[in-house]
Amino acid sequence: MKPHERLKLLFADDEKSLQELMRLELPRMGHTVTVCPDGDTAVAALMRNTYDCILVDLDMPGFNGIEVISKAKELSPDTEAIVLTGKSSVETAVAALRHGAFDYLTKPCKLADLETILRRVAERREMNHKYRAVKERLRRIEGAPDLVGQSEKMQHVQRLISKVAPTESTVLVLGETGTGKELVARSLHDQSLRPRCRSCRSIAALCPST
DSSP, X not given: OOGGGOOEEEEEOSOHHHHHHHHHHHHHTTOEEEEESSHHHHHHHHHHOOOSEEEEESSOSSSOHHHHHHHHHHHOTTOEEEEEESOOOHHHHHHHHHTTOSEEEESSOOHHHXXXXXXXXXXXXXXXXXXXXXXXXXXXXXXXXXXXXXXHHHHHXXXXXXXXXXXXXXXXXXXXXXXXXXXXXXXXXXXXXXOBOTTTOSBGGGOTTO
């Protein structure tokens, strides 16, 4: 396994047999793993460390899987999530995906299927890292974004933008005329991970020529 394919994982499930299985098999796949017996322990671990991907059961003591995913995304938007559950229903899968899960497996899952999903997670993270590196080089060449200011409120706005922009969330910018809504929108676009139109540098989906 290549270095960039190794992931720092958190696994949370209340089944002891599954805990022991993942404690053995995930390192065999080349990853490091923290195993948690319930949702509360998982959230505590997320508060202390950042993980590339979390694997969580939907139904477990303490915080449930959806709540753990939400907390993980709040603390680190780049963290991916895989849901493992015995409930093989479409509704459960959709709920997990809506809360930011990367993919969904029903238990008992095949280790080969899990390994394939983890490989996709690693590929996605590598692609995002490369895209960010290119964007950073372009930013240095083209200069800082138009949204500037040193006041406490402006710095708060800039922190919010840097936190939200890399995610796939839809952002609604509100404010009175002349308060800089267009500058905020432009800064969000500049810091997002979405592909851009080569001719006008806007987000491809918003470019009038596409």
